[in-house]
Amino acid sequence: DVKVTQSSRYLVKRTGEKVFLECVQDMDHENMFWYRQDPGLGLRLIYFSYDVKMKEKGDIPEGYSVSREKKERFSLILESASTNQTSMYLCASSSPGQGAFTYEQYFGPGTRLTVT
Amino acid sequence: GQNIDQPTEMTATEGAIVQINCTYQTSGFNGLFWYQQHAGEAPTFLSYNVLDGLEEKGRFSSFLSRSKGYSYLLLKELQMKDSASYLCALNTGFQKLVFGTGTRLLVSP
Numbered sequence: 001d002v003k004v005t006q007s008s009r010y011l012v013k014r015t016g017e018k019v020f021l022e023c024v025q026d027m028d029h030e031n032m033f034w035y036r037q038d039p040g041l042g043l044r045l046i047y048f049s050y051d052v053k054m055k056e057k058g059d060i061p062e063g064y065s066v067s068r069e070k071k072e073r074f075s076l077i078l079e080s081a082s083t084n085q086t087s088m089y090l091c092a093s094s095s096p097g098q099g100a101f102t103y104e105q106y107f108g109p110g111t112r113l114t115v116t
Numbered sequence: 117g118q119n120i121d122q123p124t125e126m127t128a129t130e131g132a133i134v135q136i137n138c139t140y141q142t143s144g145f146n147g148l149f150w151y152q153q154h155a156g157e158a159p160t161f162l163s164y165n166v167l168d169g170l171e172e173k174g175r176f177s178s179f180l181s182r183s184k185g186y187s188y189l190l191l192k193e194l195q196m197k198d199s200a201s202y203l204c205a206l207n208t209g210f211q212k213l214v215f216g217t218g219t220r221l222l223v224s225p
Contacts, residue, residue, distance in 0.1 A: 004158075031211050033211075040217060041217060042203065042215045042216055042217040042218055043159070043203065043205075043213075043215040044215070045212065045213065045214075048211070048212065050210075050211075056210075058212070059214070090158065090159075094211060096211065097211060101146075101147075101166065102146065102147065102164070102207050102211055104149065104161035104164065105161070105211075105213065106161075107158035107159050107160070108158060109157065109158050110158060
């Protein structure tokens with residue numbers, strides 16, 4: 001049974017703080033993703049990674065960075081948190097696909113981050 | 117870019133059938149996913165359509181028409197536990213997904 005865990009369910013940080021969100025998966029998946037989910041905007045891709053030490057920008061990477069030092073762990077970093085980064089953050093992982101075929105992404109429970 | 121439209125909210129009665137539509141404009145995509153998300157929980161996979169046509173999985177079916185730019189999720193014999201948000205997402209390549217804003221389905225007794 002695939003399990004994706006995130007370090008915190010709820011987090012409150014102050015403006016300007018450096019914030020680390022951690023994600024760990026136990027299925028040896030190559031691909032990992034970070035999304036944020038906001039009412040009326042849906043899930044939006046921030047960054048993703050195909051392999052250790054690899055990262056690719058998603059649709060909204062501004063204000064974020066990522067780190068993938070080990071295959072099972074993918075961290076999202078907010079260098080200087082701002083109030084507009086208050087959101088639900090979801091991590092996901094998947095096996096690699098081939099061509100049009102792709103495996104489903106498995107999501108973690110999410111971290112609700114509030115920046116005050 | 118991609119533009120994906122879903123109705124914001126739908127209501128239905130237990131035991132009924134409901135169809136949730138997803139229309140899109142895109143320059144190209146590999147396939148279309150449907151996910152279910154209960155309030156406060158993670159999205160979970162329902163279906164993936166690559167080819168045109170209907171894919172059936174128990175009470176849930178998903179349909180894709182590339183020429184018409186739309187997909188739908190059909191839920192039969194609705195149960196209270198089907199109250200959730202339903203997200204459609206385009207696979208735009210290299211495992212990248214672009215999600216619609218989701219449809220919240222409320223099932224009443």
